């Protein structure tokens with residue numbers, strides 16, 4: 001439990017760096033990691049928010065995980 | 081200001097009595113704006129080359145008379161033109177040439193479009209983490225696709241959407257050059273260049289259409305291509321230009337480009353140059369062809385985008401790079417010789433007493449024919465065009 005805020009802070013830092021580099025492929029993966037963290041905490045809204053971010057960058061990057069993210073968002077009732 | 085209908089009637093007279101387009105067509109912004117609608121948007125105008133987007137996923141933004149366009153090649157290799165404006169808040173979608181790996185993501189709120197223009201994602205549109213909303217119907221919010229047609233690598237658009245199909249619009253030109261209706265191969269980076277001229281786009285058309293100036297402006301060319309070896313090319317309402325009977329390339333003693341396939345014998349020595357209205361200048365020779373797209377950057381500045389094409393992939397390969405470079409240099413030198421005339425004619429049109437000019441019935445008929453076409457486009461709907 002004590003480890004979690006650290007992990008979140010690290011992830012946020014990595015996300016900011018990836019934004020600065022414009023690395024959309026990496027952004028897709030980092031946001032998905034964020035979504036997974038939120039799922040572990042059963043925070044569905046936060047999970048959906050971060051997963052949306054991940055999905056958009058995955059779409060832009062042509063990331064192979066985009067379809068899976070889309071399915072996951074659909075399951076959450078957040079995508080068409 | 082605006083268009084003086086009496087002056088347009090002067091343009092519409094037979095060449096022996098006609099005067100040229102009045103000064104306003106070159107210096108009056110309100111005429112330029114009417115021209116935008118009536119000459120460019122209502123017809124098939126050239127906006128770029130397919131070679132500008134060589135690979136699937138390549139996209140490049142274009143400004144066409146102030147209209148932001150996006151030229152791209154989709155995943156199936158189809159070249160498309162879209163309005164480069166997001167359907168959400170109207171942000172410009174792509175601001176520099178880029179290769180799109182996946183989707184077009186709007187840089188503002190990240191709505192995503194695929195390369196067919198379909199809206200694929202609308203993040204947070206129903207609130208944070210909620211990407212759907214009953215009132216956001218994605219099917220209705222795809223990118224606006226502009227009617228386009230690719231011919232010999234030139235990308236034409238009909239902005240108004242109601243011109244005749246390209247094959248009809250261009251029928252007489254296609255028929256004239258049906259011998260050359262075969263694949264052509266872009267020579268690559270050594271076979272293209274841009275020239276920026278301080279002139280209205282029409283003066284570039286006019287200068288390209290006539291051979292009268294050759295002995296004065298291109299004395300070097302004239303040494304082997306004399307004025308009497310040239311003939312006029314005229315097709316009312318479509319194109320005008322000139323041809324030569326003595327095309328004889330001499331770029332190298334050892335090497336020459338191969339010819340386009342199955343050309344009739346007349347093309348051994350003939351070559352033709354025509355202005356296809358409104359804004360593309362074309363040349364065909366047995367061993368290469370070129371297209372010059374006139375981009376009207378403003379009423380008195382034009383970018384001439386030149387691209388040269390050959391008859392086979394070999395001619396576009398490394399073995400012929402040196403010969404291609406020589407050919408490019410030859411054409412560039414010729415087109416550069418024309419710059420001071422089109423710029424000088426632009427300056428000359430600030431002479432308030434210039435009346436549009438007197439045509440030589442013998443030498444200026446192709447120029448007149450272009451003016452006649454412009455005047456016809458501009459007077460199509462008199463109630464709309466005439467303003468005093």
Ligand code: FES
Pocket residue numbers: 166167168169170171186187188189190191
């Ligand atoms: S303006 Fe494009 S997503 Fe908002």
Ligand SMILES: [Fe+2]
Pocket residue numbers: 287288293297298414418
């Ligand atoms: Fe010339």
